[in-house]
Amino acid sequence: MNLNQIHNVYFIGIGGIGMSALARYFKTLGKNVSGYDKTPTTLTDELIESGIEIHFEDRIDLIPADYYIENTLVVITPAVPKTHSEWNYFLEREFQIKKRAEVLGIITKDTFCFAVAGTHGKTTTSSILGHILYESGADVTSFLGGIVENYNSNLIGNGKTVTVVEADEFDRSFLHLHPNIACITSMDADHLDIYGDSAAIEASFVEFAGKIEDKSKLFIAKDLPLEGISVAVNESADYKAxxxxxxxxxYVFDVETPSETIKNIQFGLPGKHNLTNALMALAMAKTYGTSNEAIISALGSFKGIKRRFSYQIKTDDLVYIDDYAHHPTEINAVHQAVSELYPNEKVLAIFQPHLFSRTKDFIDDFAKSLSAFEEVVLLDIYPARELPVEGVNSAWLLGKMTNANKKLVLKENLISTILKSNAKVIVTIGAGDIGELVKPIKEALNEKA
Structure with missing residues (x-):
C-alpha cells in the first residue's frame, strides 16, 4: 500500500489515544482527516480544534461525499462492533480498511523503528525515548499512547526517517511492526479474553522478540525468559541504575552500562517502575548513538504524561494524583510510589475497573492490590468494548477486599464522597472514562480549599 496515493484518511474510533496520534500524523502530512467516535472527550475536542472533522453519530450520510475508494484509507479500532453502519458501508464498497496496528506497520516499515513492548510501561518508556531522541535532534516521529506534558500531544516530532512506536500486545498487534531496536518491559498476564492463558501471551512476546535478530538491539527487563540486554534497578544487569x-x-542516580558509568542523572517521575522505564529508554537511545549529555539533559527535562501519576493538585495541605493504572501490577506500582513519597499520610484511592473480562481474570489480584490502600472508593466497571458478564461487577470486587474503609459509589455521587474524606492524598485510578472526571474533581477540591 502506497500512502502517497492516499488523499483522505477516515477513522472509526478517532478519539482513542492511539488512533488520535495517527490522525494528528496524517493531518501534518496534509491529508484530509475526519472520523467518527462514540462520545466527545477532551481528546476529540483538541482534534476538532486542529481542523479535523469529527461526528458522534453512526450515520453513513455524515461520511464526506468526496472520500472515494481509490484515494481513501479507512482506519478502525478493535473496539468498534461489527454491527457498526459506517464500517459496513466501507466494507461493502471494498474500501481499503486497516487496523491501527497495520497502519503503524506501513508507516514505520521504511524508517529506523524503535518499538517498545510490554504489558506495563509502554507509554512512559516510549514517551521518554521519543523525548530524548527529539531533544537530541534526531529526525523522529513518535506515536504514543499518552499525552506527553512537554508537548501536550501524543505525537512528538514530524521526522521522516526515525520512528518510535508502542508495540501493543493486544490482538497481537505488535507483530505488524518492523523494529530495528526494541525493548520488552514486562510480560504479565493480560488480555486473557484474546489469548486464553499466560502461556499464549508469552509465546506472542517471544515471536515479537524474534523480529530483532541482533540481540544486542533487544532490551529486556531483568528476569524475563528472553535473550537480550538486561535492564534493572539496584540489581545485577547489563544496564543497571x-x-x-x-x-x-x-530521583538522582548513576547508571552502569556495559562500557562506562554515567553519574548523577536526574529524573522527576516517582516510583521504581518509572526509574526502570527511564533506564530502558536510556539504553535504547545510547545504543542508537545518542550522546550521554543529550540523554541526561532530556531525562532531566521530561515532565511526564497525563494520567500517568499526573499531579493535579500539589500543596502542603492536599495532593491529588491521577493515574491510568488498570492492572493489579500497575496499581501496586502506584501504591509503591505514593507510599515512598507520602509515607505517613492518609491516602484515598478511587478505582474504576476496566473491562469485565480483566476484572474476572484478576479479581483476587485486584482485591489484594486495592486492599493495600487505607481508604478505597470503587466505581462500576467501565465496559469499553465488552458486554456485561453475569456476576462480574464492582460489588463482587468490593466483597473480596480486606480494607475496613471501602465503599462502592455511583459516578454522580463521587465528588461529594471525595469532599467528605479527610485524606491528605487522593488518587484516581483507571483506564475508563474516570479520566473525564479528573477536571471536575480538581475544581471541586480547589473550591473546598
Missing amino acids: INVRIENSQ
Missing part, C-alpha cells in the same frame, strides 16, 4: 537517592523530590 545504582546509587539511587531522592533529592529535591527527584
Whole structure:
C-alpha cells in the first residue's frame, strides 16, 4: 500500500489515544482527516480544534461525499462492533480498511523503528525515548499512547526517517511492526479474553522478540525468559541504575552500562517502575548513538504524561494524583510510589475497573492490590468494548477486599464522597472514562480549599 496515493484518511474510533496520534500524523502530512467516535472527550475536542472533522453519530450520510475508494484509507479500532453502519458501508464498497496496528506497520516499515513492548510501561518508556531522541535532534516521529506534558500531544516530532512506536500486545498487534531496536518491559498476564492463558501471551512476546535478530538491539527487563540486554534497578544487569537517592523530590542516580558509568542523572517521575522505564529508554537511545549529555539533559527535562501519576493538585495541605493504572501490577506500582513519597499520610484511592473480562481474570489480584490502600472508593466497571458478564461487577470486587474503609459509589455521587474524606492524598485510578472526571474533581477540591 502506497500512502502517497492516499488523499483522505477516515477513522472509526478517532478519539482513542492511539488512533488520535495517527490522525494528528496524517493531518501534518496534509491529508484530509475526519472520523467518527462514540462520545466527545477532551481528546476529540483538541482534534476538532486542529481542523479535523469529527461526528458522534453512526450515520453513513455524515461520511464526506468526496472520500472515494481509490484515494481513501479507512482506519478502525478493535473496539468498534461489527454491527457498526459506517464500517459496513466501507466494507461493502471494498474500501481499503486497516487496523491501527497495520497502519503503524506501513508507516514505520521504511524508517529506523524503535518499538517498545510490554504489558506495563509502554507509554512512559516510549514517551521518554521519543523525548530524548527529539531533544537530541534526531529526525523522529513518535506515536504514543499518552499525552506527553512537554508537548501536550501524543505525537512528538514530524521526522521522516526515525520512528518510535508502542508495540501493543493486544490482538497481537505488535507483530505488524518492523523494529530495528526494541525493548520488552514486562510480560504479565493480560488480555486473557484474546489469548486464553499466560502461556499464549508469552509465546506472542517471544515471536515479537524474534523480529530483532541482533540481540544486542533487544532490551529486556531483568528476569524475563528472553535473550537480550538486561535492564534493572539496584540489581545485577547489563544496564543497571545504582546509587539511587531522592533529592529535591527527584530521583538522582548513576547508571552502569556495559562500557562506562554515567553519574548523577536526574529524573522527576516517582516510583521504581518509572526509574526502570527511564533506564530502558536510556539504553535504547545510547545504543542508537545518542550522546550521554543529550540523554541526561532530556531525562532531566521530561515532565511526564497525563494520567500517568499526573499531579493535579500539589500543596502542603492536599495532593491529588491521577493515574491510568488498570492492572493489579500497575496499581501496586502506584501504591509503591505514593507510599515512598507520602509515607505517613492518609491516602484515598478511587478505582474504576476496566473491562469485565480483566476484572474476572484478576479479581483476587485486584482485591489484594486495592486492599493495600487505607481508604478505597470503587466505581462500576467501565465496559469499553465488552458486554456485561453475569456476576462480574464492582460489588463482587468490593466483597473480596480486606480494607475496613471501602465503599462502592455511583459516578454522580463521587465528588461529594471525595469532599467528605479527610485524606491528605487522593488518587484516581483507571483506564475508563474516570479520566473525564479528573477536571471536575480538581475544581471541586480547589473550591473546598
